[in-house]
Amino acid sequence: MGLDARTLAHAFDEEAQGFGPPPPGTTLPPEEHVGPGQRAALALAALGALALVLQVGGGAWAGTWGGLGASFGLLALGGALAPWLARRGTPPGIRHDGLFFRGLTARGALGWVAGVFMTGLYVLIYWFPSALGDHGDGQPTGLVRVVDPLARLVTGTPASRWFLYGVLYTLAVLVFGVRMWMKYRHNRYQQVRTLSVGFFQLAFAWLLPNLLVYLREPYLEFNGLWPLKYDYLWPGKVSELRSAGGLGPFLLTWAAVASLVAMPVLTYLYGKRWYCAWVCGCGGLAETLGDPWRQLSSKTDSAWRLERWLIHGVLGAVALATLLLWGHDLSGGRLFGSWAHPFKEWYGFYIGAIFSGVVGVGFYPLLGNRVWCRFGCPQAALLGLFQRLFSRFRITTNGGQCMSCGNCSTYCEMGIDVRAYAQRGANVVRASCVGCGVCAAVCPRGVLRLENGPPGERFAGADDPWGTFLDGLRRREGPGYAAWEGSCPTGTGTAPRQ
Amino acid sequence: MHVAILGNGVTGVSAALRLRQLQPDWRITLVSGESTHHYSRPALMYVFMGHMRYRDTKPFEDSFWGAQRLALLRGWVTRIDLEQKRLELHDQPPLAWDRLLLATGSKPNRFGWPGQDLAGVQGLWGLADLVTLREACAGARAAVVVGGGLIGVELGEMLHSRGLEVTFLVRERSYWDNVLPREESQLVEREIERHGLVLRRATQLRAIEDDGSGRAGAVVTDQGERLPCQIVGLTAGVSPNLDVIRDTPIRCARGVLVDAQLRTSAADVFAAGDCAEIEVPGARNLLQQVWYTGKQQGELAAENLAGATRAYDPGIWFNSAKFFDLEYQTYGRVNLQVPGEASLYWEHPDGTKSVRIVHVGGTVIGFNLMGLRWRHAVCERWIAEERTLAHVLPRLDEAHFDPELYRRHAREIAAAFTRQGAA
Secondary structure, eight states: OOOOHHHHHOOOOHHHHOOOSOOTTOOOOGGGSOOHHHHHHHHHHHHHHHHHHHHHTTOTTTTSHHHHIIIIIHHHHHHHHHHHHHHTTSOSSOOOTTTTTSTTTTTSHHHHHHHHHHHHHHHHHHHOHHHHTOOSSSOOOHHHHHTHHHHHHHTSSOOOHHHHHHHHHHHHHHHHHHHHHHHTTTOHHHHHHHHHHHHIIIIIIIIHHHHHHHTTOOOOOTTOOTTTSGGGGSHHHHHHHHHSOTTHHHHHHHHHHIIIIIHHHHHHHHOTHHHHTTTOHHHHHHHHTTGGGGGGSOOSHHHHHHHHHHHHHHHHHHHHHHHHHHHHHHTTTOTTTTTHHHHHHHIIIIIIIIIIIIIHHHTHHHHOTTHHHHHTOHHHHHHHHHHHHSOSEEEEEOTTOOOOOOHHHHTOTTOOOHHHHHTTTOOBOOTTOOOOOHHHHHOTTOOEEEEEOOGGGSSTTTTOHHHHHHHHHHOOSOGGGGTTTTOOTTOOOOOOOO | OEEEEEOOSHHHHHHHHHHHHHOTTSEEEEEESSOSSOOOGGGHHHHHTTSSOGGGGOSSOHHHHHHTTEEEEESOEEEEETTTTEEEETTEEEEEOSEEEEOOOEEEOOOOOTTTTSBTEEOOOSHHHHHHHHHHHTTOOEEEEESOSHHHHHHHHHHHTTTOEEEEEOSSSSTTTTTSOHHHHHHHHHHHHHTTOEEETTOOEEEEEEOSSSBEEEEEETTSOEEEOSEEEEOSOEEEOOTTTTTSSSOBSSSEEEOTTOBOSSTTEEEOGGGEEEOOTTSOOBOOOSHHHHHHHHHHHHHHHTTOOOOOOOOSOEEEEEETTEEEEEEEOOSSOOTTEEEEEEEOTTSSOEEEEEEETTEEEEEEEESOOBOHHHHHHHHHTTOBHHHHGGGGGGGBOSOTTSOOOHHHHHHHHHHTTOO
16 A cells, blocks of 8 residues: 555645646636627726726816717617626626636736825825816816716806715715625525615715705715714714704714714614624725725734734724814813814825725725725724624624635635634624625635624623623634534534523 | 644544644654645635635645644655654654554545556645546536535536536435425425536446547446546545555544444554444444534544543534535435434425424424525524424524525525424
């Protein structure tokens, strides 16, 4: 007996060489052939792009409804139809074939192109508005002029770069929402969730706020909470809303109740997912446009450590800014006189613009689709503390069925090492989990389930939030390192009482 | 004290982790020729299909092993020296041990088919198979997979993802019907065929033909049919990997014979997982070759290596799998010809979901789920407490584990079962 020569000769270095894409000459499965319908849809989108370029270049239709329809209209139509037609006729189910073989979704050249393009768009919107055609004079040109008819209809004013941004953002959520809907057509949780983020973006974040502009009322996004929309509870905005007649007091009440009452109550009932994965605009974009890149989030222990410092640092910064501003305001400028406002400006620039916009969205194709939500969002940090300590939400592990394949961890956009919990039969109770439900969807063994149940049953020590909090502060190693502590092959996942 | 563990699969690693917990100061070495780090073997298919990278299949970060002071030795063991208590390695100095755990796993069966050593003929067992399969798929158009089981359908899915026409040769009358009852087997067959793969039932491999260049060119079946193909997947079950163990005096049968405490016939040598065959006085030997039993036996072996004398308790059987998009879970005893067994079967009208409850005279002994997820803890409890159908049927919703917002079927299932004369 003994080992055969072929085995002994096996000198493959799996770490260095890995297992790359199929070598040239490999055929494509039927699902990946581009059909005629899909080709037609892509042609529509290409026509739309062409129409857009012509109008930006000063073409005849710029600034008309026809021009808008021929450009953004065709782009959106083609962009929504293409993935729909590509998936129609294929069996519903998880299809991640080749994701790590393609440059666009595996940080290859195309991924970098996409990253630079999206980053560039943010840079133009924030700092070079006139390049987009917003000269601050109500006489839009270029790209901004293309959406002008819509701006005049909805807001009653000429289009600005921010109106353009809102249109692009909302279209991205809706168009890629169609893709998400089709990709998960076997999964009702994902479908309903996709409808939800599309609705809240279209109605709460885009249409209603623009109608407020039309009505000459103060601007407010109805799905915006403090501290994500940091200024909503800052003295400036509060006094603007208070002093404005009409809807002002209602808007102030809405923002305050949403931030201070709905936030903890709904998080207690459903976990932070009610906001991050169902309502929030940033979450909405991440879950639709960003879905193809969720597998790029880092699961390393070092990323976990960085994340803890950064996200809670930002929460601390926004809390400090809020305190400074209110101290300044209530003391009539005597307290923090010289630095309340510079700090506010600093926060708005570095966190509000660079972190959440440029890095947060622009880096989707490089660092995954939840860069901002994971490393920077103070709302996620605050909701996360509630979720970890005072919530009914958990992801339950189904006994001992986990076989450690790692699909759950790979597709966790928040970089949670879900497998570290599942393979020892423990519930996943993490501050960062946004409850997107994709881990449960991709699990090939039916191991994970998002559930709400009595908080005290979620993990050992759940009845002692303060102790859990202090324990968390003392932790120096991520969950992967603790996996051996409670390994139990048949599982100890505590299910909620029926 | 130095414990060497031969094999870094789930059994070896579970043993190492448990042993570290029990004995913080012992030296522990995991030896493997296949990979430096532990990876999840069931994830091989996802690496091949591009769902994951190799590194994503590793359940622990590389730095974890150092932090746990678990030594990793990459190398093939060529001989186990029981006298001098050492492992001889290929191209490396030997490794001395005080106690040894054999966790060598299993390997694919080959039944001496003519042509089974041609290029393009392979199983799906380890990393080396991914390397050869990747090369073999380039330029290939058709593949034949021999054997209808869990690994066969995984291999079929992998080949399908490379655009190959895949044909299964299934020895049984329908897919995996030595394990699955008829109806579930047909559900799986429909799922396979829905994805465009071809099934040849009650058909066996006779020979693999050389295409003239030392590569597989076609298979010939026992029905006299000749199927041209460039790749032949051999997935007709697995057997304990005894490659180097057979050369020692350690008693073996199909696997390494161990007692209930997982001790082999040699002093200070234990065996666990796929390679171990547990002798049970007065009953058939236990040869369990699934993920969780490897984990459970590995942990038990660690306890006994550390001085305990605990006996193996196989507990209530469970398993799960996924056939393309069709999920499968099983709990307890199903299709085992238990005297007096009967079963209730419900199938969703769309033919993609089913529930089977197996009972003996009304006492529930097993569950089979297709396309539905049920809660392990609840199914296990019902079986352990020997609940009757009258108790279980009104409570089916307790076992529901499908994602939120999914349609629940508890009521219609219970109603169907009641119509079948259960309650």
